[in-house]
Amino acid sequence: MSKPPPTARPSRYGYVFLAPFLLVFLAAIVAPLLYALHQSFFQDRLIGGTVFVGLDNYRRAFTDHLFQAGLLRVALFLAVQVPVMLGLALLAALAVDSGRLIRAGLFRIGIFIPYAVPAVVASLMWGYLYGRQFGLVHQVGDALGLAMPDLLGKSWMLASIGNIATWEYVGYNMLILYAALRAIPEELYEAASVDGAGEFRKAWSIKIPALRQALLLATVFSIIGSFQLFNEPNILQALAPNVITTSYTPNMYAYNLAFNGQQFNYSAAVAVVLGAVTAVVAYTVQLRTARKEQVL
Amino acid sequence: MTARARRRRPAGSTALTGVMLLMLVYTLLPLLWLVMSSTKDSASLFDSFGLWFGHGFHLFQNVHDVVTYDGGIYLRWFGNTVLYSVLGAGGAAVISTAGGYALAKYEFRGRRLIFAVVLGAVTIPGTALAVPTYLLFSKVGLVDSPWAVLIPSLASPFGLYLMRVYALGAVPDSMLEAARIDGSGELRTFFTISLRLLAPGFVTVLLFSLVATWNNYFLPLIVLSDPQWFPLTVGLNQWNSLATGASSVGTTNFYPLVITGSLLAIVPLVLAFLFLQRFWQSGLAAGSVKE
Numbered sequence A: 001m002s003k004p005p006p007t008a009r010p011s012r013y014g015y016v017f018l019a020p021f022l023l024v025f026l027a028a029i030v031a032p033l034l035y036a037l038h039q040s041f042f043q044d045r046l047i048g049g050t051v052f053v054g055l056d057n058y059r060r061a062f063t064d065h066l067f068q069a070g071l072l073r074v075a076l077f078l079a080v081q082v083p084v085m086l087g088l089a090l091l092a093a094l095a096v097d098s099g100r101l102i103r104a105g106l107f108r109i110g111i112f113i114p115y116a117v118p119a120v121v122a123s124l125m126w127g128y129l130y131g132r133q134f135g136l137v138h139q140v141g142d143a144l145g146l147a148m149p150d151l152l153g154k155s156w157m158l159a160s161i162g163n164i165a166t167w168e169y170v171g172y173n174m175l176i177l178y179a180a181l182r183a184i185p186e187e188l189y190e191a192a193s194v195d196g197a198g199e200f201r202k203a204w205s206i207k208i209p210a211l212r213q214a215l216l217l218a219t220v221f222s223i224i225g226s227f228q229l230f231n232e233p234n235i236l237q238a239l240a241p242n243v244i245t246t247s248y249t250p251n252m253y254a255y256n257l258a259f260n261g262q263q264f265n266y267s268a269a270v271a272v273v274l275g276a277v278t279a280v281v282a283y284t285v286q287l288r289t290a291r292k293e294q295v296l
Numbered sequence B: 001m002t003a004r005a006r007r008r009r010p011a012g013s014t015a016l017t018g019v020m021l022l023m024l025v026y027t028l029l030p031l032l033w034l035v036m037s038s039t040k041d042s043a044s045l046f047d048s049f050g051l052w053f054g055h056g057f058h059l060f061q062n063v064h065d066v067v068t069y070d071g072g073i074y075l076r077w078f079g080n081t082v083l084y085s086v087l088g089a090g091g092a093a094v095i096s097t098a099g100g101y102a103l104a105k106y107e108f109r110g111r112r113l114i115f116a117v118v119l120g121a122v123t124i125p126g127t128a129l130a131v132p133t134y135l136l137f138s139k140v141g142l143v144d145s146p147w148a149v150l151i152p153s154l155a156s157p158f159g160l161y162l163m164r165v166y167a168l169g170a171v172p173d174s175m176l177e178a179a180r181i182d183g184s185g186e187l188r189t190f191f192t193i194s195l196r197l198l199a200p201g202f203v204t205v206l207l208f209s210l211v212a213t214w215n216n217y218f219l220p221l222i223v224l225s226d227p228q229w230f231p232l233t234v235g236l237n238q239w240n241s242l243a244t245g246a247s248s249v250g251t252t253n254f255y256p257l258v259i260t261g262s263l264l265a266i267v268p269l270v271l272a273f274l275f276l277q278r279f280w281q282s283g284l285a286a287g288s289v290k291e
Helices: A008-039 A056-063 A065-097 A104-116 A119-130 A136-144 A157-182 A186-194 A199-210 A212-227 A231-236 A250-259 A264-295 B003-007 B013-037 B042-047 B059-105 B111-122 B126-139 B146-154 B157-170 B173-181 B186-197 B199-214 B218-223 B232-245 B249-275 B277-287
Strands: A042-045 A049-052
Touching (some): A008 B111, A056 A264, A065 A264, A119 A157, A250 B218, A264 B126, B059 B186, B059 B199, B146 B218, B232 B249
Antiparallel strands (some): A042 A049
């Protein structure tokens, strides 16, 4: 047999190197997704056992007030928390990159550190800080003679959760944006300086446009995170069981349907709808941004 | 402009530093509270100021209580977390590196399609998959075993994406060609040469997977019911439920346990980030270039 052409032999190794990933990808992502789809078309009935019900579970999901309320709640959360967090992250990234910050490295790592803290620990910690019993917020309020609001009460809970999420992820997003800023070629700044641009002008005309991709990525991930909100409200539930109901967020609803209500099929449908809503919103944001860029 | 040239005009730096100091206080104050609180017994927790010491220094007593309570279950949880993180994150980093390298450096049928599917999967949230994963894994008998936590940790679409971008820039085609001409097999080239060039990207993916697995809560909460297999996150929340659940006398003693246990749980990751700073930051910067 003649020697194979030089490109044929290595190309086979593409599959060899990719095979482990494909295997775990199928087992951990594709298979559960397909299984959830499959499950969502069935119902467990007292009489007749598991029966195929077509889109019944989906019909139920779309008219389910608890599910809708949860979706609205995370949408509200998303509309407020994500801009605040990304705004702070952008400010921090620009500041750390500006060269005008004393000990910038210290700020970079200090603001990033909360990312290394598990959501469980962050929620426990903030939950205690918010609390009446030995919460720092109330200690400070008492010392200053101010009446602090009940941060674990009904009207403040969503904001309190938003603060935890902001605390956890502002540094991570700062770092993503900072990394993108580092990738801007120095020549651009030099050219801008020659043209007489000041620091603010440079930030506005060079840095922020260059950050568009990274900002988009951060936005998409934050949207996904908001819709999937689970850890923080689930942990805080122990401190405020009357405020955080079992359907407080759609993800908590799916969890409680399955594990406290034994409604596995309906839970699968809720998970599928939630995944679809998340994907559609994330995709729409991406698409709209892409279109805008083409117009410009 | 070079860093030095930028530094020549310090105007405004004090104001900027002031604003950033506020942000630094915001991120670090809760952690200071955690450190201070872990030195207190439950009486001090309730009647001393949160950002200062209480009566007596109880840190060592608290640590002792944490590691001995319930036959040392905390240490077991710690060990489980290390196991899940090392095998899960290490495996994810290796698998993503090999896969990203394949997508960046080899031409083969289906390459584009696979990449598109994986990119799409980045937007599928792990939490939405958790309940279906439980249902599927219970069907095949994997529930309540370490595998139920490990297998999902191994799949990291974002890691694959990052490593593909990184491999495109870090491993020159000419070098692969040279290795081929010298008679080095593809596997040998990968392990002896390419892997070295991919190291910063690898460390970055490793650290981010490490955070994801170390901090994982939702999935283990669902797929595990035997406390012997819990990671720290699930165990700590169980303790928290004991502390806050009932108002009976004995339970307030759980607060020092939860607080000190929380502090101990975050130390390894914070150390990992501090020590590997240079590596992961350069990997992240390279990963964000162009593309």
